[in-house]
Amino acid sequence: MNINSDIFKIESNNVLPSRGKILISEPFLRDTTFGRSVILLIDHTEEGSMGLIINKRLPLFTNDIIKEFQYLDDIPLYKGGPVATDTLFYLHTLSNIPGALTIGKGLYLNGDFDEIKKYILQGNSVNVPIRFFLGYSGWEGKQLGNEIKENTWLVSEEENDYLLNTNIKGMWKQALEKLGSKYETWSRFPQVPSLN
Template structure:
């Protein structure tokens, strides 16, 4: 029986990559970073793109990774393969954190990290208002668009609750594929490594 390989071809879905949208990895995208990942884009321009992987949680809270960080029960996620020795963050605190960059709706990227620590010490930041990442995902000008043409990524919308509040990392990729529907719902049934079947 012949397999219809069009199942894995991503049709141009009139959703362009831009800040505030997500990239959904095709089912067999190789590499430990991007395998079945959801990447939230925080920047996209003619200079390139920057994003953070939403569904690869690290088993250590932020205050165990950073020695001088206040006691705070917040998870850390693998943001991507670039600058993996640096903590980045997105949040829903707007201009409460100086230097924040608006991404979409009530979602912001970065800002004054010392102010974040101060606000946490004062009890003014809750864990569902901020997400921490080790490293980030980055693309040079045109690189992401080329990967999209090569069927590596499906671009979609995402709402703030899925980014900031509902952090079911194990099922996030499957749910994103289901939300798009059509032939993409078949992706969730393929094993991550077909050679092991």
């Protein structure tokens, strides 16, 4: 029986990174922060890149850090990355928030936080239109480009519904599977092969 060993070769899918695209970590990345992560690129320029990990929850809630939200239902909080972990970022679909940065069609980052608070305190649902993050992921200059050349990351695109989905279990696997059969095979590799 002939087995095509190329399916085990980790190689990029040759999609270029840009604002609004996602990075999917390769299956053998053993880093505790970035292993099995999906990152939304907030910006990608010659000076550097910034992104938010969208599939890793923190063991606390937004209600724990914003006193005005303390009596609301628990609002999940995500680990955006290892940089500026004391800074709150918020991804949303609210087009009327002044000062928000457009990430993609109908997707925004930050903006006037008083308007975000007002929206939430008026009883509007948070689960679909807003996600909160502490910290971000950052790369200097050509660092991200080099990591992509080294096949640490695959670059892809996703719809806003996927990016804002609070059901993050299996998100990394789903992102890989959407890229085709070779990548779907990667998604089944055990995270720690020696424990298999």
